Amino acid sequence: MTELVKQKFASDMSAFSMLDREWQWLTARCGIDGDRLPREHSFCGRVVDTNEAVVVPDTRLDPAYCDHPLVIGAPHVAAYIGVPVIVHGEDGTDILAGSLCAVFYKPRSFSEADIIELGKLAAIAAALVGSRLTAMELANLALEHQNDLHRLGRLHRQLGQAERIAGIGSWRLDLADNHVHWSEQVYAIYDLPVAQTPPLEEAMSFYPDRSRVILADAIALAIEQGRAFDEEADFISATGKLKRVRCMGELELHDGKPVAIIGVFQDITARYEMEQALRRSATTDELTGLTNRAGFNRALSQTIMGARRDAQTFALLLIDLDGFKAVNDRLGHLKGDQVLQTIAMVLKSPYLAGQVCARLGGDEFAIIVQGKDEAAMSSLTETLQQDLRHCVDVADGTWLTVSGTIGVSWFEPLLTGRDMLRRADTALYHGKRKQRGTVTTYCAAIEHGICYEQ
Numbered sequence: 001m002t003e004l005v006k007q008k009f010a011s012d013m014s015a016f017s018m019l020d021r022e023w024q025w026l027t028a029r030c031g032i033d034g035d036r037l038p039r040e041h042s043f044c045g046r047v048v049d050t051n052e053a054v055v056v057p058d059t060r061l062d063p064a065y066c067d068h069p070l071v072i073g074a075p076h077v078a079a080y081i082g083v084p085v086i087v088h089g090e091d092g093t094d095i096l097a098g099s100l101c102a103v104f105y106k107p108r109s110f111s112e113a114d115i116i117e118l119g120k121l122a123a124i125a126a127a128l129v130g131s132r133l134t135a136m137e138l139a140n141l142a143l144e145h146q147n148d149l150h151r152l153g154r155l156h157r158q159l160g161q162a163e164r165i166a167g168i169g170s171w172r173l174d175l176a177d178n179h180v181h182w183s184e185q186v187y188a189i190y191d192l193p194v195a196q197t198p199p200l201e202e203a204m205s206f207y208p209d210r211s212r213v214i215l216a217d218a219i220a221l222a223i224e225q226g227r228a229f230d231e232e233a234d235f236i237s238a239t240g241k242l243k244r245v246r247c248m249g250e251l252e253l254h255d256g257k258p259v260a261i262i263g264v265f266q267d268i269t270a271r272y273e274m275e276q277a278l279r280r281s282a283t284t285d286e287l288t289g290l291t292n293r294a295g296f297n298r299a300l301s302q303t304i305m306g307a308r309r310d311a312q313t314f315a316l317l318l319i320d321l322d323g324f325k326a327v328n329d330r331l332g333h334l335k336g337d338q339v340l341q342t343i344a345m346v347l348k349s350p351y352l353a354g355q356v357c358a359r360l361g362g363d364e365f366a367i368i369v370q371g372k373d374e375a376a377m378s379s380l381t382e383t384l385q386q387d388l389r390h391c392v393d394v395a396d397g398t399w400l401t402v403s404g405t406i407g408v409s410w411f412e413p414l415l416t417g418r419d420m421l422r423r424a425d426t427a428l429y430h431g432k433r434k435q436r437g438t439v440t441t442y443c444a445a446i447e448h449g450i451c452y453e454q
Contacts, residue, residue: 001125002030011102016125017044018098041069044099047082051096053115056080058107079104083122087130097129160184167267174260189267191237208234215247222261226251244272285359287337288344296358296366300417303368307411314370315377316409318424321363322436323402327392339392339402346387381406381439403437
């Protein structure tokens with residue numbers, strides 16, 4: 001462009017300049033050495049300051065320039081014409097980019113046509129600057145886009161790592177076509193190859209019946225009422241592995257209309273098994289594997305509430321071992337523990353299946369028996385009495401006999417758990433006084449020394 005200006009006006013020098021507070025930068029130049037000069041010595045500074053064309057036919061006759069350093073010294077400027085270069089922005093704003101000028105060593109007159117012609121060349125220069133700015137912006141946008149893609153890829157990898165560590169995947173159900181979208185970890189939980197996403201109905205088939213109904217109802221409520229859900233359910237993976245999963249979801253809206261359900265899916269099998277183990281340990285006797293006292297008390301309270309609600313009855317059996325102290329004293333606690341474990345195996349017999357059998361502590365056991373009338377209870381306690389009898393070899397040709405004395409208390413509507421335990425305990429120790437290894441059922445007369453003995 002500066003070559004064209006120099007040729008068009010037969011000038012000695014030409015330049016396209018940009019200015020800051022201190023310098024005039026000769027961005028493009030023809031016939032000029034150097035790439036800048038102080039702004040205070042700049043002819044083009046006036047063009048930029050006034051945003052108008054500046055024409056000086058003879059610098060020696062112009063009071064503003066006659067003593068200018070570039071006039072009285074090299075390069076001895078004699079005439080100058082310059083116009084602003086204005087870039088028109090896409091948003092309608094104008095940006096003053098700099099100036100386009102022609103410089104002469106001899107005075108020269110300029111016509112209005114010269115100003116117009118240089119203005120046209122300045123417009124071309126402005127278009128080139130605008131194109132350059134646009135190209136730079138596009139390059140910056142492309143770089144930012146590339147950086148965004150890199151960041152997105154990094155975040156995606158980090159999210160994948162986080163999903164694998166936590167055992168959590170994300171999912172999306174499009175309501176328009178019921179198409180399901182999964183993250184990689186969801187495939188891992190399903191034990192399916194990545195990208196082989198089954199349709200919704202098939203994906204739901206991995207849940208057992210009850211769990212499938214619960215989750216289907218939760219999804220339906222989310223769609224109909226916008227209700228978020230958080231459900232735990234049993235799950236059978238594609239390889240037949242039984243898992244425990246947690247499924248969370250909420251409605252996604254677009255312009256106020258439901259378009260999808262989005263959520264997360266987590267394998268909580270390890271946590272669930274740990275919780276179940278802790279729950280079992282909290283209610284299970286460590287030595288025998290029977291229910292412990294805390295679990296028994298809870299079961300007795302629940303059984304009493306159920307019996308009152310359904311107008312049913314049940315029986316509570318208390319068992320105290322006879323001869324157990326002799327085993328501990330003569331053979332040690334290790335042998336005593338083996339005897340307790342043997343008694344626990346008796347209480348796990350098939351004829352006691354479905355009943356709550358507990359070790360209350362020491363050599364004291366209890367059974368909550370439901371669904372038996374008095375005749376069936378008599379048969380059960382007779383069998384239990386025989387099974388509790390156990391002989392322990394002392395290894396010197398003698399034996400120690402362990403048996404169980406049983407006290408029975410039947411439920412009545414006004415009785416509490418404490419009442420039933422007291423009655424069973426009263427019957428038990430009445431039986432011990434009369435004859436160890438027997439079964440005694442509590443009756444009202446027992447308080448006066450008369451009772452029913454089996």
